[in-house]
Amino acid sequence: xxxxxxxxxxxxxxxxxxxxxxxxxxxxxxxxxxxxxxxxxxxxxxxxxxxxxxxxxxxxxxxxxxxxxxxxxxxxxxxx
Amino acid sequence: xxxxxxxxxxxxxxxxxxxxxxxxxxxxxxxxxxxxxxxxxxxxxxxxxxxxxxxxxxxxxxxxxxxxxxxxxxxxxxxxxxxxxxxxxxxxxxxxxxxxxxxxxxxxxxxxxxxxxxxxxxxxxxxxxxxxxxxxxxxxxxxxxxxxxxxxxxxxxxxxxxxxxxxxxxxxxxxxxxxxxxxxxxxxxxxxxxxxxxxxxxxxxxxxxxxxxxxxxxxxxxxxxxxxxxxxxxxxxxxxxxxxxxxxxxxxxxxxxxxxxxxxxxxxxxxxxxxxxxxxxxxxxxxxxxxxxxxxxxxxxxxxxxxxxxxxxxxxxxxxxxxxxxxxxxxxxxxxxxxxxxxxxxxxxxxxxxxxxxxxxxxxxxxxxxxxxxxxxxxx
Numbered sequence: 001x002x003x004x005x006x007x008x009x010x011x012x013x014x015x016x017x018x019x020x021x022x023x024x025x026x027x028x029x030x031x032x033x034x035x036x037x038x039x040x041x042x043x044x045x046x047x048x049x050x051x052x053x054x055x056x057x058x059x060x061x062x063x064x065x066x067x068x069x070x071x072x073x074x075x076x077x078x079x080x
Numbered sequence: 081x082x083x084x085x086x087x088x089x090x091x092x093x094x095x096x097x098x099x100x101x102x103x104x105x106x107x108x109x110x111x112x113x114x115x116x117x118x119x120x121x122x123x124x125x126x127x128x129x130x131x132x133x134x135x136x137x138x139x140x141x142x143x144x145x146x147x148x149x150x151x152x153x154x155x156x157x158x159x160x161x162x163x164x165x166x167x168x169x170x171x172x173x174x175x176x177x178x179x180x181x182x183x184x185x186x187x188x189x190x191x192x193x194x195x196x197x198x199x200x201x202x203x204x205x206x207x208x209x210x211x212x213x214x215x216x217x218x219x220x221x222x223x224x225x226x227x228x229x230x231x232x233x234x235x236x237x238x239x240x241x242x243x244x245x246x247x248x249x250x251x252x253x254x255x256x257x258x259x260x261x262x263x264x265x266x267x268x269x270x271x272x273x274x275x276x277x278x279x280x281x282x283x284x285x286x287x288x289x290x291x292x293x294x295x296x297x298x299x300x301x302x303x304x305x306x307x308x309x310x311x312x313x314x315x316x317x318x319x320x321x322x323x324x325x326x327x328x329x330x331x332x333x334x335x336x337x338x339x340x341x342x343x344x345x346x347x348x349x350x351x352x353x354x355x356x357x358x359x360x361x362x363x364x365x366x367x368x369x370x371x372x373x374x375x376x377x378x379x380x381x382x383x384x385x386x387x388x389x390x391x392x393x394x395x396x397x398x399x400x401x402x403x404x405x406x407x408x409x410x411x412x413x414x415x416x417x418x419x420x421x422x423x424x425x426x427x428x429x430x431x432x433x434x435x436x437x438x439x440x441x442x443x444x445x446x447x448x449x450x451x452x453x454x455x456x457x458x459x460x
Contacts, residue, residue, distance in 0.1 A: 029210030035253045038313040043343045043350065046248070046258060046311060049417065051110040051129040051143070052453055056421065059116060059451060063425065065360050065384050066327035066335040068242065068262035069305030 102180045102207050104139040107132050109458045118423065118449020120152040125166075127455075137178060141186075143171040154445060155383070158433045159276050159292055167192045180207040194227040194273075203244070211250075218244035228273040236269030257310040266301040277381040279370035280439070289439040293373055295380045297365070303329035319343040327360075333385065335360035341394075348401070352419075354394035362387040368429050369440055383445065387428040394421045402458075413459040421451040 031039075038044065047053055061067045108131050115124040125146035133139045146169070152162035173186035182205045190197040203218035222240035244262040251257055276292035284291045307325040314320060325337040339356035363385040365378035402414035424446070431442035 027209045029212045031212060031250050031253055033210065036250070038254055039250060039256055041313065041317070041319075043317070043319045043345055044256065044311055044313055046256065046309065049110070049455070049457070051112050051127050052417070052419070052455060054143075055112065055114050055127060055145075055453065056451070059421075059423075060358075063384060063423070063447075063449075064335070064358055064388070064390060065331075065333045065363065066325070066337065066358070067303065067305065068244075068264055069260050069307030069325045069327065 102177050102182055102205075102211075104133055104137075104175055104177050104182070105131055105141075107139075107460050109460070110455050112453060112455035115452040116449060117452075119154060119447045120157065121449075122150045123147050137176060139175040139177075141171075141173040141175070143169075145169040145171075154432065154434065155275060160274060165193055167195075180211070181205065194229050195224065196227075197222060197224040199223075199240075201242075213250075214246075214248040216244070216246040216248075218242070218246070220244075224268070226269050226273060234273060236273075238266060238268035238270065240267075241265045251310075254313040255310060257308065260305075260307045260309075262305045264301075264303045264305075268299060270297040270299065270301060271295045271380075272382065275380075275382055277367065277370055277379045278433075279373050279375060281373070290369065291373070293379075295382070296378055297380055298331070298378050301329060301331055303327065303333075317345060331385070332364040333360055333362065339392075348399055348403075350398045350400075352394070352396040352398075354392070354396075356390075356392040356394070358388075358390045360388055362429055366429070368431050381430075383427050383430040386430040388425055388430075389428070390423060390425040392421050392423045394419060396420075410460050411458055415457045417453070417455050417457065419453045423447070423449040423451060425449075 042048060057070060108129075110127070110129045112127040112129075113124070114127060116122070125148045127143065127145040129141065129143045131139060131141040147167040148164075149167065150162075150164045156162055167190060169188060169190040171186060171188040173184060176183045183202070184205075185202040186200070188197075188199040188201075199220055199222040201218065201220035203216055205214055205216040207214050220240070220242040222238075222242075224238040224240065226236040226238060228234035242262055242264045244260065246258060246260040248256065248258045272295065275295050277295055278290045278292050280289065281291040282289055305325060305327045307323065309321065309323040311319055311321040319342070321339075321341040321343070323337075323339045323341075325335075327333070327335040327337070335358060337356070337358040339354055341352060341354040344351045363380060365376060366380050366382070366385045367376075368381065368386070370376065370379060396417065396419035398415050398417040400413065400415045402408060402411060404412050407413070427445045427447070430445045432445040433442055435443050437443065
């Protein structure tokens with residue numbers, strides 16, 4: 001029974017988060033679309049070169065004991 | 081079951097998509113050459129990525145990546161023989177945009193002579209509050225097969241799952257930040273089948289006072305990582321970025337990783353400098369020298385599981401040789417980028433056994449590596 005409740009909870013949680021936040025859709029954006037020219041500048045891109053950042057992420061995962069928290073990456077090892 | 085649950089999330093979350101327009105990633109191709117050179121290991125190869133939008137709501141991406149490895153690392157020198165091998169990786173992905181919701185699905189396959197990995201991943205992103213906020217939920221499932229050269233009967237399995245939640249937030253006209261949390265679970269064969277641990281043995285025939293035996297890792301590992309990143313637009317058109325990640329796992333590895341980057345455009349050039357710092361504790365079953373054979377239930381001497389500190393300095397320069405005023409046919413923009421990352425690792429509990437010294441008093445190992453990348457990028 002507890003397992004079922006836990007599974008239901010795991011299903012409902014993201015729905016509640018998204019649903020709850022969607023319900024706040026009429027919040028006035030405090031940075032208007034026409035004020036985002038600086039944020040749209042290529043130097044402000046959070047991941048300007050995905051092919052390069054994925055490679056470096058792979059290198060760090062092979063050389064260090066930590067992983068994740070930065071985005072998705074592929075499989076394999078090639079790390080000895 | 082877990083996959084079904086994940087698919088259910090994706091389909092249910094899609095229902096929340098509204099009529100506002102999100103944005104698909106730009107059509108773009110990258111051709112990259114990478115070279116890692118350090119600690120007796122040389123790994124190089126290409127990575128080619130192509131992304132193309134089809135219609136108004138679909139974008140496809142494909143990546144081919146190769147590692148050509150030539151290894152005479154300290155592990156290899158002290159306990160095995162130098163080797164060469166090749167790893168090939170293929171990835172395919174699709175983004176589907178519906179209103180403010182983007183759904184992504186991807187598949188990755190990686191092949192080595194002794195290691196095969198397959199990963200499926202998908203995520204759902206929702207733009208909210210006039211696209212000030214983007215919330216992303218992601219899930220990945222990996223199936224790995226571990227083999228051992230020279231032993232055709234050796235075949236072990238490893239299952240991986242990654243659950244992620246990400247939040248990207250525009251904070252001001254000049255500041256954007258992201259928060260990412262990932263939980264990863266591994267279940268199966270987590271050892272390296274070739275690596276050994278050393279233990280004190282006064283009667284070892286070599287006379288060096290220690291012997292080697294196979295590693296033995298736990299069959300499960302669960303880790304949590306929380307990363308935060310913020311990028312700020314400086315008044316004279318430059319950008320500064322700070323990043324921090326905390327990591328912890330059931331093997332008792334805790335780490336702190338922080339970096340600071342600076343991006344400075346100058347005409348058709350863009351220069352980037354970055355400093356990265358990483359510090360971690362060691363796994364609870366790690367030891368540089370065990371007191372005897374089979375001393376503990378689990379044992380490992382993988383230097384990456386040792387207590388360590390690493391430092392990286394990055395320099396990167398990009399040159400835009402083609403922009404939208406002078407496009408070539410269907411190509412709108414083109415650039416070439418070169419970068420070097422200089423990595424230094426101090427291992428706090430991993431001895432350099434190449435040095436002659438009294439047992440247990442060998443100097444600690446240090447690694448220096450240079451990581452080169454050169455790539456051409458085209459937008460169309």
